[in-house]
Structures are given as structure tokens and as C-alpha cells.
Amino acid sequence: MNSAFKDKSRLTTGPHLWGGFSTNRIMLITLATLLIPAAGGVYQYGEQALWVIVVCIVACYAADILCRKLRGQPLRPDMGTPITALLLALSLPPGLPLWIAALGSFFGICIVKEAFGGLGQNIFNPALGARAFLLASFAAPMTRWIEPGGFGADAITTASPLAGGTAAEPGGLELYQALLFGDAPGVIASGALFLMVGGLILVILRIVDFRAPVAYIVSVALIALAFGEDPAFHVLAGGVIFGAFFFITDPVTTPVHWPGRVIFAVGAGVLTMLIRLLGAAPDGVTYAILIMNALTPLIDRYIKPGPMGAKEVKSGPA
Amino acid sequence: MKFISSLTRKAKSLDMPAYKLTTGDPIKDLPLPEKVVLPLMVYGAEYKPVAKKGDKVLTGEEIARCENPAMPPFYATISGEVAGFIKYVDPIFDVIVNSIVIKSDGNDQWAENIRPITLDASVEELLEQVRLAGISGLGGAGFPLYIKLKSACGCPVENLIINGMECEPYVTADYRLMLEEAAGIMNGIKVLQKITRPQNTVLAISDEYSGLIEPLKIAARESGIGESLSIKALTTIHPSGAEKILIKTITGKVVGPGKLPLDVGASVHNTGTIKAVSDAVFKGRSLVDRVITVTGKVKKRANLRVRIGTPVIDAIEYCGGLDDDTGRVVLGGPMTGKTAYSLDHPITARAICLLALNGHKRQESACIRCGRCIAACPVGLAPAELFRYSRAGKFEDCEKENIELCFDCGNCSFACPSGIPLVQYIRVAKREIMLKKVTA
Structure with missing residues (x-):
């Protein structure tokens, strides 16, 4: 028995057990929850949304393979790619010219993610980086919203609720309902309810920590109150819910310790509202989170877990 | 408030299954092995052999000596003949250790070098008895008990903590010991109380072992230390039984980097060590065996009392052998143990468990900074x-x-x-x- 064991024995160091979570599983569940707002978007906007999503997925995979070839890495599929594709597609306006969506996908994967070192190394969220790039380069098509009409409907151009262009009364129940179900014009994932369901699944399955999204939503609402605006409207409109559950919780581009994540979220909330209320852009979520992404290494440097009993010794920047 | 604390606890807990598969198996004596292999090293200190090849030795006879007189004496754990010396790589210290091999004569004749004493003996006599018995900590670290107690003698000890947490998955040796040998453990606690004169004595057990509270309380009452001993069942999230973590849980005091438990007035001892103290003082028995849990991919899981130095294969064959898909045998618990490179490896005083696991290796991928x-x-x-x-x-x-x-x-x-x-x-x-x- 001994010699038979020797042949197949393996030397490992402890621990010899490990938890059930794997990175792949985390990403797979995130991807599955993203399908909920994606389905909502396709229901609202029909083929106008579907084609954008399909093009983003195909283009992101193509960009991923291209980068791996260029960097001489194995072509192992990485679940981060479809997540980036869906996050980008869902934050684009339906009916966007497809070549713009494809260009954004290539920018997100090749420049924002792979040029910084690939999975786990990127400073900015690839999907948000791509969206900011498209907003700056193609301002007109990126802010051209259409009325939700399902499959086969004509694309009727309209204004986004944040630009003050809806028929519904501000603060009216009708408007909340429209924002919840995505009946108000917006990006493909504009139904706040679908995003909340997806986000809640992530929280319940403990894929993400609930503290950061809560901090973000609360800070947005509080600042809206302080400025005499309707907090519920500001939380439900634009990308706040989307950002709270799917961008603020991106582990790679946010601080690594949870108090740092809360600071990140509050900072993003403040910036979002400042851009909305004082800036020129109608929605500030994209830039707010990107700015906080840039501050992440700084937050990480100062917000560290307190080593047991080491308080009086060594602290601050090394 | 309770709801919030349950949330934070959930976010922190590890979802680590306990796998306590052997709580129902009474401790059995493993038959005497044909040979024992004893690495001549205790807690990193090397010992020089005093027995030569071919010498006849008795169980509990000194066979090696350390330059440091405070280190425990080194005893043969079976009676028989010194078969020779081999070198082997100690998987815990990663060093090549000279080891003595003793071939059993099957009689297990004991050397009568220590006599039982009573609690009336002075603190010095009790300490000397502990040193003579060759006891080192049985919780996994293997620190010589005499040195630990000697330093505790000079300091005020606020809390004497008996560690029965056994927070590693799979391991049940201490659980069985507390259940079966409660009286012996209480006697050992008395000895330690006399030596360290603590203000409080706490016996900490895992909340998974809440069934132990009653039997332990009865044993404490019968032995007459019921008043001075408090038994606490603590929440078990690995590594809640680690010395510094346990001290923080019980006393609220933090043992900082580079500090010792005594700096905050605490002295922590494993239950198995306490039982060994009781045997040494009241029975005059030196430390030659320990209880281990043999579990995982073996045919019959068990809690076994084995002679220190018994080859792993003896314990595994006694338990019916390994399952076919075994890929690793871990000496120690699943979290901190080391894999044995061969089944000829001896079971040392530090091994709390023998755990057979499959050979699966984990695929490594990029860090996603999830925290x-x-x-x-x-x-x-x-x-x-x-x-x-x-x-x-x-x-x-x-x-x-x-x-x-x-x-x-x-x-x-x-x-x-x-x-x-x-x-x-x-x-x-x-x-x-x-x-x-x-x-x-």
C-alpha cells in the first residue's frame, strides 16, 4: 500500500481545504444577474437593444483574442470579457450605430483592460472607460435616446428624464413607475427594478458586499435632499442603481478593504450629484466612478485593516 | 441590533464546514508498533543521542539529551532495541533531522525513573515532575511545557486558559479526551493552578461541543475545583482556538506583535497537555503517547492513542487502509498540517490528526482584489x-x-x-x- 501511495502522493502546504467560492463562479453569477436587466432592455427596446448587446459581446471576444495573440498568452477564455461586454452594452443607448458599439468594445478591452495588464490589473473599469471614450468622441449618438417600444417599433427620438424632457410631473408616481420599469427613455439597462433584482441576488449570494452599494445610494439621496431635489428621482434615474450594484462593486477597480470601499462609494455619490447639479453633463455616474477608480490606489494606501495590536507601531505611507 | 450583528458575522465567517466525523468514536489504543522513529529534535532544539545502536531500552528511558538543561528529557516510547539512526526531512521544520529507530520487543517494559507525587508537593517539585515527564505542548506547536510554566511562575497570571477549542475541521481528539478523561483533565488543572496561581481559570470549548458542558461541570464539581473553574463555549470560526485569538476572545486583551501571552497575564494550555500533566504528577508516567484523530479517506475513521514515533502506516492500516482516490496524507489538521511525503513518516507529538485527502490541486488564477x-x-x-x-x-x-x-x-x-x-x-x-x- 505504501509504495502505491507514494506514486500518486502529492505534497502540498496548508491549508488543505478551500472555500467553495471560485473566481469563475463569482463571474458566472455576475454574468447571470446581468442577464436580468439585459432581458428588460431587450423587452423595452426590441432589436434596437438586442443588436447592441450582440455586437458588444462579439467585439469584446474578438478584442480579447487579439490582445492575447499580441501578448503571446494562451487563449484561455476569461469570464471577465463577457461581463465587460454586457456592462458596456447595457450602458449604451439603444439604437446606437453598431460600429460605435464595436469600437467602444475594442477600446474597453484593448486599452482600458489589457494594456494595463489584463484581469485584476486594470485601474479603470473597462466598460466605464469605454463609455467615457464614446461619450467624448461621439457625443451626439451617445445622447440620442429613443422611446421604448418593444420589437418592430420605429425609433422615435426623445430626451432623457434627467435632461428634464419627460411629460410626467417631477416627483409624480407615474415617473417613478416609468423609471422602475424602464418605460422612460434611457440606456438599455434603464429599468431600475431589473437592476435592483440583479443586485439583490449578488448581495444575497454574497458575491458583493452590501455596504458599498448602500453607501452610494444613500449619499446620492442625501445630497439630493440637501440641494432640495427629489432624492427618489435621483436614485432611480440615470445610472445610479446600475452603478451601485455593478460598477461600485467591481472588485478590481475599487479599494480592497471594505471601509475603503465605503469611502469610494460615498465619494462617487458626491461626485455624481455634483456633476448632475452643477456640471454640464446630465448624468454623472460614469465620470464619478472613473474619478474614484483613479483614487483607488490612494484610498488603498491609507485605508488598511488594523493589524492586531500593532497600532502604536508603524502607520501611514511607507 | 442583533440582526445587524448577524449580518456582519455572516460577512466575516468563512463557511468552513466542521467535518467532525469522529465525535462518536471512543479513543482506542493502537497496538504497539513494531518500531518507532523518533526525530531528535524538540521545538527546533537538537538532541544528542545517549543510547547506541544495539542498546536495550525501556519505555520512558532517556535516550537523548539536549545541551539546554531546561529542555525536556528525551524518552524511548516503547521498550526494545535501538535499531539504528536515520536522517529524514522533518516536514514541519523543513530541516534534516537525525532520528533514532527503536525496534519493539513487544513487552512494553517501563523504566521506573519518576514516582507519582501528590498535590501536597511544593511548586518546585511539581515543576520538576513536569520537566522529568518530558512534556511538550500537544496542541500542535509543541512548546516545552516546563519552560512555559517556569516563566509563568515568576509573573502574575491573571487568566489560566485551558484550550479545548479544537477549531480545525475534522479533528476530534480533544473532544473525546474531554469526554472520556474529564476527571484526569480536572486533576491536571489543579496542578497548573497550584503552579501558576491564576486569578481566573477558564476552560474554553467550541460551541459545537456544547454537549460537553454538563459532563465537564460534573467532573469539575467532583474534583473540588468547581468554584474556581469557568467553562465557556465559544463561537468557533477558524482559528478561534489559536492562542492569541483565544486570549483576545476571553480577556479582551491583545497580544501584540513580538509579545507573549504572559505579557497580558495569560497562560494557555491544550487539554491534551493538561491530561499529560495529570498522568505525570499522579501516576508518575512520562509522555510517550498522544491521542490523534485518523479521518478523511480511511476505511474506518477513529480516535487513536498512539505511541509517539509510530509510523503513519501503522495507524492507517489499523483503520482499514486508505481509499483508492487518496492523494495526500496530512499530519496535523487540514488548515495548518503538513503533508507526509511517505507513510513511513513518524507521528510526532505535534500531530493532532492524520487526515487522508484526495490529490486535487487548485487551479490558480489572477487576483481580482475581492478582499x-x-x-x-x-x-x-x-x-x-x-x-x-x-x-x-x-x-x-x-x-x-x-x-x-x-x-x-x-x-x-x-x-x-x-x-x-x-x-x-x-x-x-x-x-x-x-x-x-x-x-x-
Whole structure:
């Protein structure tokens, strides 16, 4: 028995057990929850949304393979790619010219993610980086919203609720309902309810920590109150819910310790509202989170877990 | 409020299954092995053999000596003949150790070098009895008990803590010992109380073992120490039984980096060690055996009392052999134990468990900075950061981040979804730092 064991024995160091979570599983569940707002978007906007999503997925995979070839890495599929594709597609306006969506996908994967070192190394969220790039380069098509009409409907151009262009009364129940179900014009994932369901699944399955999204939503609402605006409207409109559950919780581009994540979220909330209320852009979520992404290494440097009993010794920047 | 605390606890807990598969198996004596292999090293101190090849030795006869007189004497654990010396790589210390091999004569004749004494003996006599019995800690670290108690003698001990937490999955040896030998453990506690004169004595057990509270209370009452001993069932999240964590849980005091438990007035001892003290003082028996749990992929799982130095294969064959898909045999618990490279490996005093596992290896992927390792770390380190420094060879930065606080509990590797062997990287850094200090 001994010699038979020797042949197949393996030397490992402890621990010899490990938890059930794997990175792949985390990403797979995130991807599955993203399908909920994606389905909502396709229901609202029909083929106008579907084609954008399909093009983003195909283009992101193509960009991923291209980068791996260029960097001489194995072509192992990485679940981060479809997540980036869906996050980008869902934050684009339906009916966007497809070549713009494809260009954004290539920018997100090749420049924002792979040029910084690939999975786990990127400073900015690839999907948000791509969206900011498209907003700056193609301002007109990126802010051209259409009325939700399902499959086969004509694309009727309209204004986004944040630009003050809806028929519904501000603060009216009708408007909340429209924002919840995505009946108000917006990006493909504009139904706040679908995003909340997806986000809640992530929280319940403990894929993400609930503290950061809560901090973000609360800070947005509080600042809206302080400025005499309707907090519920500001939380439900634009990308706040989307950002709270799917961008603020991106582990790679946010601080690594949870108090740092809360600071990140509050900072993003403040910036979002400042851009909305004082800036020129109608929605500030994209830039707010990107700015906080840039501050992440700084937050990480100062917000560290307190080593047991080491308080009086060594602290601050090394 | 309770709801909120349950949420934070959930976010912190590890979802580590307990796998306590052998709580129902009484401790059985493993038949005397044909030979024992005894590495001539205790807690990193080397021993020189005093017995030669061919010498007849008795159980409990001194066969090796250390230059440091405070170190425990080194005893043969079976009677028989010294068959020779072999070198082997100690998997715990990663050093090549000279080891003595004793062939059993099957009689188990005992040397009568220590006599039983009573509690009326002086503290010095009790201490000497502990030293003579050759006891080192049986909880896994293997620190010589005499040295620990001697230093506790000179300091005020506020809390004497008996550690029956057994927080590692699978292991049930201490549970069975507390259930079956409660009276002996209480006697051992009396001896330690006399030596250390603590203000409080706490017996800490895992809340998974709540069935033990009643039998232990009865034993405490019968032995007459009921008043001075408090039995606490504590929440078990690995590594809640680790010395510094346990002290923090019970006393609220933090043993900082580079500090000892005595600095905060605490002295912590494993239940198995306490039982050995009781045997040494009241029965005049030196430490030659220990209780281990044999579990995992073996045919019949068991709690066994084995002679120290018994080859692993003896215990495994007694338990019906290994399952076919076994790929590793771990000496020690699943979180901190080391794999045996061969089944001829001896069971040392530090092995609390023999665990047979499959040979699966974890696929390693990129760190996604999810922070699960930070949430899992019991001493508040950032393993992900230490791992990056260690991989880059920046060991000074590891030092700045208080890497010396890490005691290899394994939680970070357990929690890492990317399968990164964080503990291994941290261990590499700690070793480099230590080597630098030694050579400087």
C-alpha cells in the first residue's frame, strides 16, 4: 500500500481545504444577474437593444483574442470579457450605430483592460472607460435616446428624464413607475427594478458586499435632499442603481478593504450629484466612478485593516 | 441590533464546514508498533543521542539529551532495541533531522525513573515532575511545557486558559479526551493552578461541543475545583482556538506583535497537555503517547492513542487502509498540517490528526482584489498585499505591514476564490526575513 501511495502522493502546504467560492463562479453569477436587466432592455427596446448587446459581446471576444495573440498568452477564455461586454452594452443607448458599439468594445478591452495588464490589473473599469471614450468622441449618438417600444417599433427620438424632457410631473408616481420599469427613455439597462433584482441576488449570494452599494445610494439621496431635489428621482434615474450594484462593486477597480470601499462609494455619490447639479453633463455616474477608480490606489494606501495590536507601531505611507 | 450583528458575522465567517466525523468514536489504543522513529529534535532544539545502536531500552528511558538543561528529557516510547539512526526531512521544520529507530520487543517494559507525587508537593517539585515527564505542548506547536510554566511562575497570571477549542475541521481528539478523561483533565488543572496561581481559570470549548458542558461541570464539581473553574463555549470560526485569538476572545486583551501571552497575564494550555500533566504528577508516567484523530479517506475513521514515533502506516492500516482516490496524507489538521511525503513518516507529538485527502490541486488564477482574504484574516493583515510584495521580493515592505503577526492559520488561502496559495507566499517572506535577521 505504501509504495502505491507514494506514486500518486502529492505534497502540498496548508491549508488543505478551500472555500467553495471560485473566481469563475463569482463571474458566472455576475454574468447571470446581468442577464436580468439585459432581458428588460431587450423587452423595452426590441432589436434596437438586442443588436447592441450582440455586437458588444462579439467585439469584446474578438478584442480579447487579439490582445492575447499580441501578448503571446494562451487563449484561455476569461469570464471577465463577457461581463465587460454586457456592462458596456447595457450602458449604451439603444439604437446606437453598431460600429460605435464595436469600437467602444475594442477600446474597453484593448486599452482600458489589457494594456494595463489584463484581469485584476486594470485601474479603470473597462466598460466605464469605454463609455467615457464614446461619450467624448461621439457625443451626439451617445445622447440620442429613443422611446421604448418593444420589437418592430420605429425609433422615435426623445430626451432623457434627467435632461428634464419627460411629460410626467417631477416627483409624480407615474415617473417613478416609468423609471422602475424602464418605460422612460434611457440606456438599455434603464429599468431600475431589473437592476435592483440583479443586485439583490449578488448581495444575497454574497458575491458583493452590501455596504458599498448602500453607501452610494444613500449619499446620492442625501445630497439630493440637501440641494432640495427629489432624492427618489435621483436614485432611480440615470445610472445610479446600475452603478451601485455593478460598477461600485467591481472588485478590481475599487479599494480592497471594505471601509475603503465605503469611502469610494460615498465619494462617487458626491461626485455624481455634483456633476448632475452643477456640471454640464446630465448624468454623472460614469465620470464619478472613473474619478474614484483613479483614487483607488490612494484610498488603498491609507485605508488598511488594523493589524492586531500593532497600532502604536508603524502607520501611514511607507 | 442583533440582526445587524448577524449580518456582519455572516460577512466575516468563512463557511468552513466542521467535518467532525469522529465525535462518536471512543479513543482506542493502537497496538504497539513494531518500531518507532523518533526525530531528535524538540521545538527546533537538537538532541544528542545517549543510547547506541544495539542498546536495550525501556519505555520512558532517556535516550537523548539536549545541551539546554531546561529542555525536556528525551524518552524511548516503547521498550526494545535501538535499531539504528536515520536522517529524514522533518516536514514541519523543513530541516534534516537525525532520528533514532527503536525496534519493539513487544513487552512494553517501563523504566521506573519518576514516582507519582501528590498535590501536597511544593511548586518546585511539581515543576520538576513536569520537566522529568518530558512534556511538550500537544496542541500542535509543541512548546516545552516546563519552560512555559517556569516563566509563568515568576509573573502574575491573571487568566489560566485551558484550550479545548479544537477549531480545525475534522479533528476530534480533544473532544473525546474531554469526554472520556474529564476527571484526569480536572486533576491536571489543579496542578497548573497550584503552579501558576491564576486569578481566573477558564476552560474554553467550541460551541459545537456544547454537549460537553454538563459532563465537564460534573467532573469539575467532583474534583473540588468547581468554584474556581469557568467553562465557556465559544463561537468557533477558524482559528478561534489559536492562542492569541483565544486570549483576545476571553480577556479582551491583545497580544501584540513580538509579545507573549504572559505579557497580558495569560497562560494557555491544550487539554491534551493538561491530561499529560495529570498522568505525570499522579501516576508518575512520562509522555510517550498522544491521542490523534485518523479521518478523511480511511476505511474506518477513529480516535487513536498512539505511541509517539509510530509510523503513519501503522495507524492507517489499523483503520482499514486508505481509499483508492487518496492523494495526500496530512499530519496535523487540514488548515495548518503538513503533508507526509511517505507513510513511513513518524507521528510526532505535534500531530493532532492524520487526515487522508484526495490529490486535487487548485487551479490558480489572477487576483481580482475581492478582499475575501482580508475579511478572513484573524489578525487584520492584508494577505493580498503581502502576496504581491512577497512575489516581487519586497520583503522589507512585508515587514512594514506587520507580517510577523501571521501564524499560518490558512484562512486567506482557504477564502481566496482565485486559488492563490497566499499562506505559502507569506511563509516564503517570513523565512527570508528570518534568514536575514540570523545572518545580520
